[in-house]
Amino acid sequence: MTDITAQIRNPELSALPDLYFIRHGQTDWNRLGRFQGASDIPLNETGYEQARIVAMKLNGYLAENKITPDTLSILSSPLLRARQTTTELCRHLKLDVQRARYLSELSEVSYGAWEGMTTLEVKERFPAERKSRKSDRWNFRPQGGDSHASRIPELKAFLSEMKSPTIMITHTGVIRVCLYLLGSLDRETALSEPISQDKLYVFSKGSLARV
Secondary structure, eight states: OEEOOOOOSSGGGOOOOOOOEOOOBHHHHHHBBBTTTTTTOOBBBHHHHHHHHHHHHHHHHHHTTTGGGGEEEEOOOOHHHOOOOOOOOHHHOOOOOGEEEOOOGGGGOOOOGGGGHHHHHHHHHHHHHHHHHHTTTOOOTTTTTTSSGGGHHHHHHHHHHSSEEEEEEEEEHHHHHHHHHHHOOOOOTGGOOOOOOOEEEEEEETTEEEO
């Protein structure tokens, strides 16, 4: 487990409870390197195994810190891959999946016309857009998609409303923006930070732990 000291970027987030960020498990589009975004793609077998691994890591972390799993709130993206990860997580932690709430704020950033395509296919079909993305990843918006910057207001408001320790099962883009807002990632590197599908990201008392 590696701890990284974080300086909270927004003062109104300074009193946050512990937050447990989990990226959904692998899908076939992940395996093939396809932009996924808002497309509703299911987990593959590797993805289910990753969900089980994260569940064991979370269970171990909670036991080590004398935290009872059923005291945590459970929030998830409504996209299928996140819902399936949530179900698997709850099963292994012996939590009632009916407690989980599925919120649009935790849905992935949309890649619009790029979804389903590989980086090479995007380079061939949208060369100008791809170049534009490289120069300003925060404000870049693919055709029919979202920019990461456009998600900041709602995610800032969402985090500020957290009142109890919470597990959040979500996506790379959302986790990157949240960790930026929490001060755990800086603006220059946040959108290129690898977010593993078999790790637990714990934000507690102003610091981030990757488990």
